[in-house]
Amino acid sequence: MSEISFRPLTPITGAEVEGVDLAAALKPDVVADLREALLRYKVLVFREQPMNDAQHVALTDALGGATAAHPIVNGLREEPAVLRTALSEDRPGLAQSAGGLGLPLDGTAPRRLRTEWHIDSTFVANPTSITILRGVEIPPTGGDTLFANLEALYAGLSPSLRGYLDTLQAIHSRNNPARTPRFDGKPGGPFVALHPLVRVHPETGVRSLFVSAVFLQAIRGLKPRESTALLDFLLDELAGRDEIHARVRWEQDTLVMWDNRAVAHAGPVDGLMFDEERIVHRTTVVGDLPSGPDGFVSRSLKGDLFEALV
Ligand SMILES: [Fe+2]
DSSP, rough: OOEEEEEEEEHHHHHHHEETTTTTOOOHEEEEEEHHHHHHHHHEEEEEEOOOHHHHHHHHHHHHHHHHSSSSSOSSSSSSTTTEEEEEHHHHHHSSSSSSOSSSSSOOOOOHHHHBBBOTTTTTTSSSEEEEEEEEEEEESSEEEEEHHHHHHHHHHHHHHHHHHOOOOOEEEOOOOOOOOOOOEEEEEEEEEEEEEEEEEEOOOOOEOOOOSOOOEEESSSEEEEHHHHHHHHHHHHOOOOGGEEEEETTTOHHHHHHTTEEEOOOTTTTTTOOOOOOEEEEEEEEOOOOOOOOOBEEEEESOOOOOOO
16 A cells, blocks of 8 residues: 545545655556545545646556547647646636636626536547646636536436436537647547446446536437426536535645546636636546446547547
8 A cells, every 4th residue: 555645525525635746657556546546536636746747647647548638629739648728818718608607797697607517528439537637827716626426416316317317328519620730630520429328437337427518418319308408407406416516726736636437527616706827737548438327338429539649
């Protein structure tokens, strides 16, 4: 056993982790401990982890293999696995975009939490398994990230409804193709994927509700009004059940990794409510094809799988 210790953030989701230097080459027992902890806590928060982008990618490779930064958006020229997000670049468009924060504070904003929750890259057939996000420039306050435990979300529904959801699939898509060609020459969208609505975790076998407010378009086989009504209910549960949420406050050199197969996330929760810059760097670990309780396996309807960089 390594010397890592875990302090839970909430009874069921997230933990602060101490006793590991993530910039160093990780020994196999440390990697095994971290992967096991990810299955248990789903969100791991590490403080004071200064590192460069190459070390961030090395950590990602150790945990299972880095993908390119994003299926559509190019990463850094010198580290193509790293996606840089600067809030100052996003702010002008945020208030207008469908997934935007919807501020200013004049009371006309939509219910933001309902529209921001997502699981990374579910528009590809094999969404990334782990996301690793690093605070590079962090404001003194603001910019927190929210997480929701999708296994608890599923478990909290009635057995009758769970049984019905187990049989369904949903269409996830992202149709705005890349503005600039991908470094690797592959097509940058559009992407459409068909996923089970309930996902069986490939390592633990635990079921979770595989719902996203951003990329999930419709439930297959239902009439449009039925699909909308059911998704509205499920997304209200996702956004409204405080007991399944964990909120992470960022600091400079905070690193957060999460199991993208078991949690959804939303954030930065208040990106238009402060003026300071906020820069985060992200990498992702390659994922497998999700499968449902009935054996349904995700498939691509449009676009390639999202493979590991080699
Ligand atoms: Fe995300």
